[in-house]
Amino acid sequence: MGGYHRGEIAVQERAGFARQAGHAHGAIGNTVPDVAVAFLADQPHLVVGGTDERGRVWATQLTGEPGFLTVPRPQTLHIGALPPPEDPLAAVLAGAGGGSELAAGAGAGGGAGSGPQPARIGMIGIEPATRRRMRMNGRAVRDGHGLRVELDQVLSNCPKYIQKRDHHPVTDQGASTSRTAVDSTELSPAQQRTLRAADTFFIATTDDRGDADASHRGGNPGFVQVVSPRLLRWPDYAGNAMFLTLGNLELNPAAGLLVPGWETGTSLHLTGSARTVWDGDEVARHPGAQRLVEFEIAAVREVAAASPLRWSAPAFSRFNPPTAG
Numbered sequence: 001m002g003g004y005h006r007g008e009i010a011v012q013e014r015a016g017f018a019r020q021a022g023h024a025h026g027a028i029g030n031t032v033p034d035v036a037v038a039f040l041a042d043q044p045h046l047v048v049g050g051t052d053e054r055g056r057v058w059a060t061q062l063t064g065e066p067g068f069l070t071v072p073r074p075q076t077l078h079i080g081a082l083p084p085p086e087d088p089l090a091a092v093l094a095g096a097g098g099g100s101e102l103a104a105g106a107g108a109g110g111g112a113g114s115g116p117q118p119a120r121i122g123m124i125g126i127e128p129a130t131r132r133r134m135r136m137n138g139r140a141v142r143d144g145h146g147l148r149v150e151l152d153q154v155l156s157n158c159p160k161y162i163q164k165r166d167h168h169p170v171t172d173q174g175a176s177t178s179r180t181a182v183d184s185t186e187l188s189p190a191q192q193r194t195l196r197a198a199d200t201f202f203i204a205t206t207d208d209r210g211d212a213d214a215s216h217r218g219g220n221p222g223f224v225q226v227v228s229p230r231l232l233r234w235p236d237y238a239g240n241a242m243f244l245t246l247g248n249l250e251l252n253p254a255a256g257l258l259v260p261g262w263e264t265g266t267s268l269h270l271t272g273s274a275r276t277v278w279d280g281d282e283v284a285r286h287p288g289a290q291r292l293v294e295f296e297i298a299a300v301r302e303v304a305a306a307s308p309l310r311w312s313a314p315a316f317s318r319f320n321p322p323t324a325g
Contacts (some may be wrong), residue, residue, distance in 0.1 A: 005207055008247030014278070015290070020241035028155045028242075030082065031074035032247035036134055036156070040069040040125055044167060044309060045274040045321055046079060048169070049122040049204020049214035049256060050089050050140075056271045056299065058088040059214060059258035066209050068146075069125065077123075077136060082171055086181035086303045088256075088269050092119050098141040122204060122214035124157075127310070131159035135244075137213055152211070161218035163199050163314035165262060170308045179305040186229035186297060193267060194259060195203045195224050195232065202323060204256040205248035205274075220316060222323035225275045229269060232257075235289030236276070237321065246276050260307070262314075267306035272298040288321025 003025065004012070012021040032040070045063045052058060060083055062068075069079035083090045097116030106243045116138035126133040163187040187195065199221050206212045217234065236246070249255065253273040260267060277283065277292035286292060 007250035011243040011246045017241040032071045047124045047202045056220035057254040059202045075150040122212035124214045131162040133157045161226045161317040165311040167311045181303045184300045192226045202258040206249040232295040235286040236291040262311035267305040268302045269301045272296045279311045286324045
């Protein structure tokens with residue numbers, strides 16, 4: 001597990017939170033506490049970040065009936081689902097294999113020797129109804145119809161900026177037959193409207209060694225600015241002082257976004273590169289922002305009927321700052 005990597009440390013120091021980050025590091029473990037085992041067992045979805053076969057970083061989600069996430073031992077998460085073929089991480093996760101480092105793990109899904117290597121993934125389990133979330137990352141191998149993940153980091157996050165929502169599954173059992181994917185290199189007008197109205201998205205990043213992280217970002221509608229069809233900007237609000245996302249970007253600008261269609265089940269996936277904006281005059285134009293992040297889009301994939309879940313209208317977090325303009 002180790003301590004913070006050099007990118008995280010650099011951002012912590014530049015932001016003036018090195019001391020707070022040192023105290024917060026004690027919250028990072030590599031095993032799932034009992035209370036988190038029960039939390040994961042209740043969840044119908046899990047956000048996952050990783051790198052595709054072309055080296056592009058994407059964020060996506062896996063869904064299943066509550067109970068599809070299990071913890072057979074404290075350092076192992078089993079995910080009883082794989083992404084559909086239209087998902088940008090489908091090929092990597094379906095083909096993830098175990099090398100010698102995971103050969104001793106429980107379950108099927110790859111032994112020692114040559115062949116596909118484990119997929120390094122970041123994950124976030126989030127329960128909007130209770131504003132609870134936890135982050136994990138590790139090495140995933142195919143295990144039957146799912147994945148086995150040997151965990152490297154596990155931590156809980158505060159409830160800030162999570163919009164409260166309740167969910168229900170789609171009753172139409174044929175919904176998967178209408179799943180389609182559309183690819184492009186920039187946002188369509190409709191997709192731009194989706195981003196401008198968004199109150200939540202998820203971001204995946206990796207460090208320079210390929211270790212992945214998935215994180216949540218939330219705010220009032222309008223907190224994501226569409227500067228152009230290929231450029232987004234959003235404020236970086238006060239958080240846990242660890243700077244796991246921005247620390248990764250310090251070492252590797254590759255990033256992926258997932259914008260869930262809460263009411264439709266559509267998933268909007270973006271991949272590209274991101275950078276942190278520290279300019280004080282620019283940051284001051286965004287209420288509540290401590291920094292800004294700019295994201296340049298390289299590819300877009302929109303998957304209709306990606307999720308069988310539908311969610312209620314949001315109750316906005318009281319921590320959300322007002323939006324600029």
